[in-house]
Amino acid sequence: MRCQGAEVMPExxxxxxxxxxxxxxxxxxxxRAEGPGAVxxxxxxxxxxxxxxxxxCPLHRPLLGxxxxxxxxxxxxxxxxxxxxxxxxxxxxxxxxxxxxxxxQAGGHRCDWPEWVRRQxxxxxxxxxxxxLAHARTERTAAILLDQFGGALRRALVEVENLIVAGKYRAAREKAADLLARAEVGRHLTRPWRVVLTGRPNVGKSCLMNAMLGYERVIVDPTAGTTRDVLTATTAIDGWPVELTDTAGLAPNAAAGTDEPVLLRGALLAREQIAAADLIVLVFDRTRPLSAEERQWLRDVPQALHVDNKSDLAVAPGARPPAMATSALRGEGIANLLRGIAERLVPDPPPPGAAVPFTEAQCLYLRELSARCLPA
Ligand SMILES: Nc1nc2c(ncn2[C@@H]2O[C@H](COP(=O)(O)OP(=O)(O)OP(=O)(O)O)[C@@H](O)[C@H]2O)c(=O)[nH]1
Ligand SMILES: [Mg+2]
Incomplete structure (x- = not known):
């Protein structure tokens, strides 16, 4: 990747x-027709x-014809x-x-718009x-990409390159590290974060998903095991694009013991989703004491965000882990939960105009620059 000067595609x-x-x-x-002979x-x-x-005809003057x-x-x-x-x-x-x-027929080579962009x-x-920018899902992510389009990242990379040329390796390394710290945000400027709701059956996962979305996406029912498939919906949380996933309510141990194939499949699918998640929201029913499976989950996924649902009802006796209280039924605590999710996904949002690397090649180049700063 070269940052100083333009990379002109061959005509x-x-x-x-x-x-x-x-x-x-x-x-x-x-x-658009462009190149020798186009006009x-x-x-x-x-x-x-x-x-x-x-x-x-004058340049930039639209003419009827x-x-x-x-x-x-x-x-x-x-x-x-x-x-x-x-x-x-x-x-x-x-x-x-x-x-x-x-x-x-007149000799024009047809190309798609990404190729056209590359030829500029x-x-x-x-x-x-x-x-x-064509894949940005929210105004907030589009604004960050617009900053990079306007040169924020290019200027930052030039700065790192110049620091290296000047022999200021430590400063260059720190600057590169600051930029790489934003790579996770950069990766999600065109791809939503994946947030997966999981927990025991009947704790209110589907109800919570609907409350977070603001519409009835998922069926809610007092019968345990209502959700058997993986259900997703895309939304924006604090301006960040998020794909919310509701899963079948079976803990792994219960899944292993079930003889209902459809429930087992649901549980396996849930586990696949959990493995691919950027954030796991572990939902508890606070009217019930923690089960052995739930204690195991707390150990297995220590990074999960905990939610104590059904806060409109009395809490069961016994110790519980720190959790955000919600009543999915009444819509209470939902705004707080959404804030909590946004803070976990993007703890340090880039300020306006900040440089953010947003492709793997850019991150690789930054890591190469960092490596050049290490003492031989
Ligand atoms: N009182 C109260 N009831 C709730 C709340 N959230 C959900 N429920 C009820 O709990 C029951 C189960 O809700 P669901 O959202 O279907 O639970 P789930 O975790 O998705 O259940 P499965 O799909 O079976 O895994 C329903 O009868 C809901 O109305 C809540 O905050 N307060
Ligand atoms: Mg459900």
């Missing part, structure tokens, strides 16, 4: 075309309503540089497809941020 011999609008129907579709190829098939040849053979596709055409032109047409797939097909004269971090 192809001919021009290329890319559809910049998402696939499917929209109000408008945009085809000439488009001009051959465009009749600008102003009557002037396209090459002589028609594309292709009579009667022609109504378009808005706009030159964006010596060798770049955008054609905006009807938003159904047919018009853009026709335009791209005609330009392909920008450094790789800017291009990666540009692509990642």
């Amino acid at each position: 192809p011999n001919s021009f290329y075309t890319a559809r910049l609008t998402p696939p499917g129907s929209g109000a408008i579709a945009t085809v 000439e190829a488009v001009a051959t098939h465009v009749r600008v309503r102003a009557g002037r040849p396209l090459r002589q 028609l594309f292709g053979d009579e009667p022609g596709e109504p378009i808005v055409v706009c030159r964006h540089g010596r060798d770049a032109v955008e054609i905006h047409c009807h938003g159904g797939p047919a018009a853009a497809e026709r335009i791209e097909a005609v330009l392909a 004269p920008a450094d790789s971090i800017t291009a990666d941020a540009h692509l990642a």
Whole structure:
């Protein structure tokens, strides 16, 4: 990864075309043609309503026109540089497809929008941020990616590189370590955190999931063993994208002892989810004393966040681990629980404008820089 200066992709011999609008129907579709010969190829098939040849039309001025053979596709055409032109047409797939097909016959190489982004004269971090932005699920994660698009990470990496060049290894190592500490947030800018609710049957996991989501996603019932499958829903907690998962309410020991295949499968699926979770929320029914299985779970998953549900009812006698109190039924303690989850997922949120590495390659490069700072 090179941060000083731009990484320009080699110019192809001919021009290329890319559809910049998402696939499917929209109000408008945009085809961009770029590279040597692009404007000439488009001009051959465009009749600008102003009557002037396209090459002589001012840059960045949208012009009405028609594309292709009579009667022609109504378009808005706009030159964006010596060798770049955008054609905006009807938003159904047919018009853009026709335009791209005609330009392909004129020698245009068709590429998708990620390839188009990679061809722009920008450094790789800017291009990666540009692509990642399309996958940001919340405003908060998009804002962090926009900061990287604007150069926050690039500037920070240049700073580390310059510290190394100046022989200030300790400062460089510390700066790299600070950046790597944000890698976990960076990884989730395009992928939600996974939060799994688990616990004994009937403790109120599904009810809690619904209360956290704010709608009835999961069936709740007084019968123990109601949830038998893994049910997920995506939401945002404090602006962070989160995939919430409700699991079958069987502790591992009970699962091993059950002769009901469907319950056993549910328990096994639950365990798979737990293994892949970023955070496990262990739910207890506070009206019941802790069972042996629950004590075992406390030892097995010490990193879990504990919730004592049914706080609207009297607590059972006996010692209990520290836990957040909720009443899923009444919606009490839910806001507090959501805050607790957000703090566990992102204990130290990056301030606005902070540099955040968000790809594996960036983290690898930072680790390489750190290694260069170690005494030989
Ligand atoms: N009083 C009270 N009842 C609750 C609360 N949360 C859930 N319940 C009740 O507890 C019962 C079980 O709730 P569920 O959400 O289905 O429990 P679960 O843990 O998902 O159960 P399984 O799917 O069987 O594992 C239902 O009758 C709920 O109405 C609560 O906070 N207070
Ligand atoms: Mg359930």
